Amino acid sequence: MTEATRHTPGTPCWVSLMVHGLDRTQSFYGELFGWEFSPGPQQLGPYVRALIDGKEVAGIGSLSADRQLPIAWTPYLATDDADTTAETIRSCGGTVGVGPLDAEDAGRMAVVTDPAGAVFGIWQASAHGGTAVYGTHGTPVWNELLTVETSSVGKFYQAVFGYEVEAVVSADLDYVTLLLKGRPVASLHGVGHALPRNRGTHWMTYFEVEDPDEAAERVVGLGGHVVQPPREASSGRLAIVADPEGAVFTIVRSAARGPR
Structure with a gap:
């Protein structure tokens, strides 16, 4: 087991999943990976952080019933400045779908799309550094x-x-x-x-x-x-x-x- 230190900009630092059935999804991953859960920022709806031995490894959020978005794991890439990175993404042919916005005191984030259509996030850490343990x-x-x-x-x-x-x-x-x-x-x-x-x-x-x-x-x-x-x-x-x-x-x- 390796504990994470500060993530260099560009490093994948978090993965998050948005689903319709939060309770069922927690049960699935809890049984599969041994995850436990604690509440996370709620700006975009109910959201929990998955824990292993008390250390955060991933996030799962709840989609409202009327939001028919693809259900997919989304990696977040570290940045020192989410707003500047979002502007760079736009200028390089990508799009910014959500944010940048503050996730309470955890950090600042945006959900973006590359020119080929792949969705990923960017994360400017504050209180929440991202995935805390690997391996x-x-x-x-x-x-x-x-x-x-x-x-x-x-x-x-x-x-x-x-x-x-x-x-x-x-x-x-x-x-x-x-x-x-x-x-x-x-x-x-x-x-x-x-x-x-x-x-x-x-x-x-x-x-x-x-x-x-x-x-x-x-x-x-x-x-x-x-x-x-x-x-x-x-x-x-x-x-x-x-x-x-x-x-x-x-x-x-x-x-x-x-x-x-």
Whole structure:
């Protein structure tokens, strides 16, 4: 288990989910990841923070019945100035959908969209620094943008956050790692026509688990479903799953932790 310190601007620092059935969703993730919950800022409706050993790892909010937004995990990228970053996003071809606004004394945030249509957030921390612990079961461990091709959208993220990029040199793999001060923080994966038509370009959050096979079975037992069954990958053993409202995420036992 690693506790987080201050997040460098551009680093994924939080993940949040907006759903219609907050109680059911809390029950699902509580059973799957061992999360407990405490109240969070309420500006946009009921909102709770998920905790592991008392440390914050993610947020879940409630959508009103008349808001038919896509149900999806949204990563937040750290910034020292949410207003300036929001203006940079606009000037680089993105859009700002919500904010910037203050989340009580926790910080200042905005929900934005990149030029390819992927939704993400920006977070200027105050009292709430973001995800406080990494590397153990139930914590977010990685974020990857799935898009048609990485070249144009990669330039957007470089311009906004100053990432260094490390591309895989391959004729059949369009994959770019985003780095800050030489440290990998996220990735872009161009999948061409394999991009799901019903989702478009989107960010995928990876959550660490002890046993992806057991966790995938538990997802089904809790009312979710398996999108792609467990398999071995360069990042570790992983599966793509969805919660009862359809939010898709990846569960992984990272290769760095070794086999179970």
